[in-house]
Amino acid sequence: xxxxxxxxxGERCRLAVDIGGTFTDLVAVVGEGRSAxxxxxxxxxxxxxxxxxxxxxxxxxxxxxxxxxxFVHGTTVVINAITERRGARTALxxxxxxxxxxxxxxxxxxxxxxxxxxxxxxLVPRRLCxxxxxxxxxxxxxxxxxxxxxxxxxxxxxxxxxVEAVAVCFLHSWANPRHEARxxxxxxxxxxxxxxxxxxxxxxxxxxxRASTTxxxxxxQPVVSTYLGSLARRLRAEGVAAPSYAMSSxxxxxxxxxxxxNPIRLLESGPVAGVVASAQLGKRMGAGDILSLxxxxxxxxxSAVLGGGVRVERGYRxxxxxxxxxxxxxxxxxxxxxIGAGGGSVAWVDPAAGLHVGPSSAGADPxxxxxxxxxxxxxxxxANLLTGRLDPLYFLGGAMGLDLxxxxxxxxxxxxxxxxxxxxxxxxxxxVAVAQMTRALRLVTLRRGHDPRRFTLVAxxxxxxxxxxxxxxxxxxxxxxxxxxxxxxxAFGMLAGGLRADAVRTRVGRLAPGPLQDLMASLDTEALExxxxxxxxxxxxxxxxxxxLGQEHTLEIPLRPGVEGEALVSGLxxxxxxxxxxxxxxxxxxxxxEMVGARVSATAPADPVPWGASRQALQEGVGEPAEDRxxxxxxxxxxxxxxAVLGRSGLEPGRELQGxxxxxxxxATTLVLPGQRAWADxxxxxxxxxx
Numbered sequence: 252x253x254x255x256x257x258x259x260x261g262e263r264c265r266l267a268v269d270i271g272g273t274f275t276d277l278v279a280v281v282g283e284g285r286s287a288x289x290x291x292x293x294x295x296x297x298x299x300x301x302x303x304x305x306x307x308x309x310x311x312x313x314x315x316x317x318x319x320x321x322f323v324h325g326t327t328v329v330i331n332a333i334t335e336r337r338g339a340r341t342a343l344x345x346x347x348x349x350x351x352x353x354x355x356x357x358x359x360x361x362x363x364x365x366x367x368x369x370x371x372x373x374l375v376p377r378r379l380c381x382x383x384x385x386x387x388x389x390x391x392x393x394x395x396x397x398x399x400x401x402x403x404x405x406x407x408x409x410x411x412x413x414v415e416a417v418a419v420c421f422l423h424s425w426a427n428p429r430h431e432a433r434x435x436x437x438x439x440x441x442x443x444x445x446x447x448x449x450x451x452x453x454x455x456x457x458x459x460x461r462a463s464t465t466x467x468x469x470x471x472q473p474v475v476s477t478y479l480g481s482l483a484r485r486l487r488a489e490g491v492a493a494p495s496y497a498m499s500s501x502x503x504x505x506x507x508x509x510x511x512x513n514p515i516r517l518l519e520s521g522p523v524a525g526v527v528a529s530a531q532l533g534k535r536m537g538a539g540d541i542l543s544l545x546x547x548x549x550x551x552x553x554s555a556v557l558g559g560g561v562r563v564e565r566g567y568r569x570x571x572x573x574x575x576x577x578x579x580x581x582x583x584x585x586x587x588x589x590i591g592a593g594g595g596s597v598a599w600v601d602p603a604a605g606l607h608v609g610p611s612s613a614g615a616d617p618x619x620x621x622x623x624x625x626x627x628x629x630x631x632x633x634a635n636l637l638t639g640r641l642d643p644l645y646f647l648g649g650a651m652g653l654d655l656x657x658x659x660x661x662x663x664x665x666x667x668x669x670x671x672x673x674x675x676x677x678x679x680x681x682x683v684a685v686a687q688m689t690r691a692l693r694l695v696t697l698r699r700g701h702d703p704r705r706f707t708l709v710a711x712x713x714x715x716x717x718x719x720x721x722x723x724x725x726x727x728x729x730x731x732x733x734x735x736x737x738x739x740x741x742a743f744g745m746l747a748g749g750l751r752a753d754a755v756r757t758r759v760g761r762l763a764p765g766p767l768q769d770l771m772a773s774l775d776t777e778a779l780e781x782x783x784x785x786x787x788x789x790x791x792x793x794x795x796x797x798x799x800l801g802q803e804h805t806l807e808i809p810l811r812p813g814v815e816g817e818a819l820v821s822g823l824x825x826x827x828x829x830x831x832x833x834x835x836x837x838x839x840x841x842x843x844x845e846m847v848g849a850r851v852s853a854t855a856p857a858d859p860v861p862w863g864a865s866r867q868a869l870q871e872g873v874g875e876p877a878e879d880r881x882x883x884x885x886x887x888x889x890x891x892x893x894x895a896v897l898g899r900s901g902l903e904p905g906r907e908l909q910g911x912x913x914x915x916x917x918x919a920t921t922l923v924l925p926g927q928r929a930w931a932d933x934x935x936x937x938x939x940x941x942x
Contacts, residue, residue, distance in 0.1 A: 264318040265858065266493075267745035268305050269325040269521050270296055273548025273595050273615045274713065275304035276918075277312050278742040279319075280860055287861040290314065291739045293647060293918055296615040301328065302482040306489065316490035323745040325498040325521035328478050329471045329514050333374075333569060333578075338470035339415035339445075343375045343462065344405060344434060346422040347382040352462050362573040371575050374470050379412060381405050383421075383434060389456075389759075391427035402434045406441045417442065418469040420449040420462040425757050445472045452513055453581040454756040455565075455848060464581040467569070468515035475514040479507045496750075501583040502527045502561050503751020503854060509781070515582050518569065521741055522552045523561075523585040528744030529709040530556045532734055535862060535934060538707040542692060542728065545741060546714040548595040549612040551688050554587045555695040555706070562586040563852070565755070583753040583850070588694045592687045594632040594714040595619055598680045600668040608684045620661035623654040629665045633658035634680035635717060637673060638884035640913070640922055642896070645876050648917030678886045685718060689725045696726075703728050711740035716921035720910075720939055721888070724924065731939035738918025749857040750789075752781035757848040762797065762823065764816045770849050771795075771810070778853035789855040796847040797827045799839050805847050806830050862934050876915040885911060889925045902931045909942065 294307035353373035386395035428450035435448040496504040529543035541556040571577030591610025617626035643653040666676035710719035754777035899916040910923035
């Protein structure tokens with residue numbers, strides 16, 4: 252499927268590719284300035300070799316490889332390697348006496364009274380954890396020197412165990428990495444496997460969290476290195492000689508080389524791009540508070556953007572749930588809540604006849620039953636098709652037909668387990684899925700003290716616009732914005748975001764101007780050095796972690812720009828007291844403040860992307876919907892009714908539509924409910940509001 256053809260040979264082209272669970276999306280900005288336009292293509296994701304899907308999307312787009320000036324890639328290879336346990340056989344080398352660091356973990360539990368709780372199983376078994384005699388104090392002073400012989404004695408046992416990657420994490424290496432760096436260097440010289448030291452991954456304290464992060468990164472490193480290396484070779488073979496970048500979890504991009512050196516930075520590589528794009532779209536619309544909703548083939552992802560700023564979380568845990576504490580990740584990651592409720596999520600019935608949707612997915616192969624590729628499990632896509640909300644003749648703009656009979660048969664089998672027909676089963680699947688999505692939106696709003704009624708919902712992903720109106724009505728969200736090309740919006744966000752580097756370091760002590768300014772200057776340099784030549788003209792955001800003396804937990808406070816000395820400290824005191832009141836209803840005026848660490852984010856702006864031109868691109872090379880009216884089952888929102896079906900490419904800015912109706916485009920369908928109205932704004936965004 253292709254939205255636009257490439258421009259004339261020689262015209263500059265910036266390219267982004269995002270791999271999803273079902274489809275691989277490509278977005279290109281062709282040309283520059285006012286003449287720039289957006290090209291989009293979509294291909295099946297190829298689980299057996301992800302680079303094949305990337306190359307297929309490039310071929311479908313018809314873009315001359317020689318014109319590509321920048322290539323940006325979002326990939327799920329890291330999170331898939333971890334969650335599917337397909338990473339490398341990894342060993343951990345740590346300080347003597349700390350072999351059980353991963354086994355012990357933390358005593359805190361996500362749900363104190365849940366009797367089904369189980370401690371997460373370490374990715375490195377105890378037999379592959381090795382100790383080295385050495386010790387550095389929390390102040391960075393050497394208490395017991397490291398002897399090379401002690402490290403060299405580990406080489407043969409590690410080699411004999413068939414280890415494919417090594418993580419090195421010594422006690423207090425955040426304060427002084429000297430021993431850790433030496434041990435890692437010796438192991439690299441003698442072992443033909445990747446060796447990753449914790450100070451390369453994190454400059455923060457807390458040994459368990461730092462060890463967990465280093466192990467996760469080492470565990471994924473061979474997989475990531477192989478994949479990115481293979482992709483780079485395929486791109487060169489096709490004639491793409493442009494610099495290649497990977498989308499980072501912090502909302503920026505980094506080079507392939509840096510991604511291979513520390514793969515954990517790609518943990519949420521694809522989803523964060525949609526949040527970054529949603530934040531920028533909100534600014535263009537004059538809406539500071541945004542809820543980004545991305546519903547793809549496998550998952551639904553949401554994030555709250557407050558005041559135009561993307562929230563970066565440093566207490567992230569992968570696979571966390573009420574039944575498991577998950578694995579801590581000590582790296583800057585855009586705050587995202589993700590649930591297994593995408594278009595390909597499988598609907599199933601438990602022994603008590605309770606209906607569930609996800610988290611397992613039919614994926615790209617075989618896909619939902621309606622894909623006609625051998626899949627028999629009923630999915631959310633099958634339910635939307637059977638209720639008439641999807642057009643079987645206009646899926647992917649008509650490039651792929653859907654099998655309505657297969658969907659009905661799959662849902663009929665599901666319904667038999669509940670004693671209902673296929674239609675009632677489809678309605679049940681949709682209700683359960685929407686309830687799960689609503690819960691995810693509540694987690695990033697109401698559970699954090701934010702009223703969803705003051706947000707604008709930006710719906711994207713292939714299935715986001717199809718469910719956005721239902722979710723907005725459930726939560727009282729006043730406005731929904733569906734951007735042009737919502738099925739490709741995450742890939743578009745990779746071109747909208749710039750290069751970004753984060754430097755984070757722990758430094759414990761009383762808050763004072765001298766130590767704080769020295770630390771910030773060091774972090775400024777570290778962040779700008781990571782950006783390299785692209786760092787010229789980069790903007791800097793500085794934050795410091797503070798707490799009242801005697802407290803355990805901290806609050807991150809932004810530094811006021813252009814303020815130094817005692818004025819800087821007094822301003823931080825004022826801001827911390829206010830934030831503490833908001834977060835904990837606590838203020839301790841006479842208690843000194845303690846600094847625990849700091850973070851600097853350096854961002855080099857990307858070249859502008861043509862937001863307004865995207866609407867024009869939608870009109871090129873795309874057929875109109877197969878019908879102008881269709882019978883749709885709206886369930887509790889209006890029953891079975893005949894609704895108007897409109898092609899999005901024909902909507903002129905300002906033209907108002909009254910629900911119920913359906914707006915179709917090649918990679919997404921937008922449902923407008925009874926009592927809602929919709930129109931296109933000057934940038935081509937489809938706006939939905941209650942009438």
